[in-house]
Amino acid sequence: DIVMTQSPDSLAVSLGERATIKCKSSQSVLYSSNNKNYLAWYQQKPGQPPKLLIYWASTREFGVPDRFSGSGSGTDFTLTISSLQAEDVAVYYCQQYYSPPYTFGQGTKLEIK
Amino acid sequence: QLQLQESGPGLVKPSETLSLTCSVSGGYSSSSSYYWGWIRQPPGKGLEWIGTIYFSGTTYYNPSLKSRVTMSGDTSKNQFSLKLSSVTAADTAVYYCARGQGAVSPFDYWGQGTLVTVSS
Numbered sequence: 636d637i638v639m640t641q642s643p644d645s646l647a648v649s650l651g652e653r654a655t656i657k658c659k660s661s662q663s664v665l666y667s668s669n670n671k672n673y674l675a676w677y678q679q680k681p682g683q684p685p686k687l688l689i690y691w692a693s694t695r696e697f698g699v700p701d702r703f704s705g706s707g708s709g710t711d712f713t714l715t716i717s718s719l720q721a722e723d724v725a726v727y728y729c730q731q732y733y734s735p736p737y738t739f740g741q742g743t744k745l746e747i748k
Numbered sequence: 749q750l751q752l753q754e755s756g757p758g759l760v761k762p763s764e765t766l767s768l769t770c771s772v773s774g775g776y777s778s779s780s781s782y783y784w785g786w787i788r789q790p791p792g793k794g795l796e797w798i799g800t801i802y803f804s805g806t807t808y809y810n811p812s813l814k815s816r817v818t819m820s821g822d823t824s825k826n827q828f829s830l831k832l833s834s835v836t837a838a839d840t841a842v843y844y845c846a847r848g849q850g851a852v853s854p855f856d857y858w859g860q861g862t863l864v865t866v867s868s
Contacts, residue, residue, distance in 0.1 A: 636811075675854035677795075684844055684858035685795065696856065728795055732854055736810040739795040 637661050637731050641740035647748040654716040656743045658729035663709045666733065673733035676705055676714045679742075680725045688727075689714065721747065750774050752845050752859035760839075760866050766832040770845030770859060773826065783848035784821065785855055786830045788841040791863075796841075800848060801828055808851070835866045 638661040648654040664673045672692035677685035687696045689705035692712055702717045716723055724747060729740040756768035770784065786798040799809040801819040809817050813832070821828035832839060842863050846855035 673852065677854075684846075684861050685855075686858070687854055687856050690854045690856075730795075730797075730854060732852055735797075735808050736812065737797040737800075739797070741794050 636736055637664065637734055637738055639729055639731055639738050639740040641727075641729060641743050643743060644741070645744040645746065647746045648716075648719045649748045650721065651718050652748075654719050654723070654745055656714045656727050656729075656745070658707075658712040658714070658740050660710045660712075660731055664731045664733035665709050672708050672712070673731055674705075674707070674712050675730045675732060676703075677728045677730065678723075678725045679728065685728060716745075719745075719747070750847065750857045752847065752857060754843060754845050754859045754862040756862060756864070758863060758865060760835055760864060761868050762836055762866055763834055766830070766835050766839060766843075766864055766866075768830045768843055768845075768862065768864070769827055770829070771825075771827050772847075783851055783853065784828045785846045785848055786819065787844045787846060787855070787858075788839075789844070789861070790838075790841045798830065798832075798843075800851070802851065803828075806851070837866050840864065840866045 640659045642657045674692040676689040679685045693705045704715045706713050726742045726744050728742050751774045753771045760766045783802050785800040801807045803821045803823050816833045818831040842861040844861045845859045847857040
C-alpha cells in the first residue's frame with residue numbers, strides 16, 4: 636500500500652495569512668506515460684462529507700476559490716491557502732489514486748490563530 | 749445538482765452483515781457512466797477507501813477488507829450497495845458513498861454519510 640503522510644497534524648494561522656500543508660507519499664504517484672500526479676486534496680468541515688478541492692495535484696475543482704492551490708510532483712506535495720478565511724477552518728486530507736488501495740493521509744486540522 | 753444518499757441500519761450486531769444502499773439522483777446521474785465508491789471514517793479518525801464499482805460488474809476492493817466486502821449495483825434504480833460481513837466494533841464508522849469520474853480518479857460528489865455502530 637502507498638502510505639500518505641501529512642504534516643503538520645494541526646496548524647493555526649491568522650486570518651489573511653498563508654497556510655501550507657504538506658503531503659508525502661511512500662512511493663511516487665506520478666504516472667510517466669501521461670506525466671500526471673494521481674494526487675487529490677479534500678476539505679472536510681465538521682459534520683460534513685469531504686469536498687474535493689484539487690486533483691492531478693494542481694487542478695482546482697470547479698467552484699473552488701483560487702486562494703487554494705496545489706503543487707508538487709512524485710512523492711512530495713503541498714496544499715497552499717494564500718489568504719486564510721474564516722470559512723477555511725476544516726480538516727484537510729490528501730489522497731493518492733495512483734494505485735489501489737486508494738489511501739488518504741491522516742489529515743491536517745487547520746484553525747484560526 | 750447530483751445527490752447521493754446512503755441508507756441502511758444504524759446499528760448492527762457483532763458477527764452480522766452490514767448492508768448499505770446509495771441512491772443517486774439529480775443532474776446527469778446516469779449511474780452506468782461513472783464509478784461509485786464507498787469510503788468510511790471511524791469517529792474522530794481519518795478516511796479509509798473500501799472499494800469502487802463500475803456497473804459493468806467491475807469491482808475494486810481494499811485488500812484489507814476484500815474477504816468481507818461485496819459491492820453491487822442496479823442501474824435501473826440508480827442505486828448501488830455495500831455489504832460487509834462478520835463485522836466487529838472496529839467497523840463502527842460513518843460510511844460515505846461517492847462518485848468517481850473513472851476507475852482511477854478522485855471522488856467529486858459525496859453523500860452526507862451514515863453512521864453505522866456495531867454493538868450488541
